[in-house]
Amino acid sequence: MIREGTDKDFEEIFTIINDAAIAYKGVIPPDRWHEPYMTKEELQIEIEDGVRFSCYVDDDEIVGVMGIQDKVDVELIRHAYVRTKQRNKGIGTLLLQELIRDTTRPILIGTWKAADWAIRFYEKHGFRVVDEEEKNRLLKKYWNIPDRQVETSVVLVDGRYDASRTNQ
Numbered sequence: 001m002i003r004e005g006t007d008k009d010f011e012e013i014f015t016i017i018n019d020a021a022i023a024y025k026g027v028i029p030p031d032r033w034h035e036p037y038m039t040k041e042e043l044q045i046e047i048e049d050g051v052r053f054s055c056y057v058d059d060d061e062i063v064g065v066m067g068i069q070d071k072v073d074v075e076l077i078r079h080a081y082v083r084t085k086q087r088n089k090g091i092g093t094l095l096l097q098e099l100i101r102d103t104t105r106p107i108l109i110g111t112w113k114a115a116d117w118a119i120r121f122y123e124k125h126g127f128r129v130v131d132e133e134e135k136n137r138l139l140k141k142y143w144n145i146p147d148r149q150v151e152t153s154v155v156l157v158d159g160r161y162d163a164s165r166t167n168q
Helices: 007-024 040-048 091-100 116-124 132-142 147-151
Strands: 002-004 052-058 061-071 074-082 107-112 153-157
Touching (some): 002 091, 107 116, 116 153
Antiparallel strands (some): 002 052, 052 061
């Protein structure tokens, strides 16, 4: 079952993000890896900045989370994580479908360039990677991340994305 995340889910969302993010260790550039991958303070800032989490619940346990964030003329998929022991069961697909089902605006997703499994996942669901110049422009316009993370990331867009519409 998928439901909207609530304030009482904060600790579990935090735990899932950091459990699942261990997949990045040794894959993303070492200067971008730290433990925990996301601190509680960073998670709180993301929520205060408008990231709304959905939770996949199985047997009264949250096993997957994915956020969506309104950004004027687009929606960003943010912080998509499934507990390590629950991967490859379709949970990420169900969360993604739920979050994008009712939106009419273009969907953008940022992820690590080295996270080829994540890129393949989104491509399987109809997203495409934009070129380097467009990626840099989009990351600077819609995300608040360090320049080093911009260098080591990709952006994927859905079929509604039209660069000329978001080029202002």
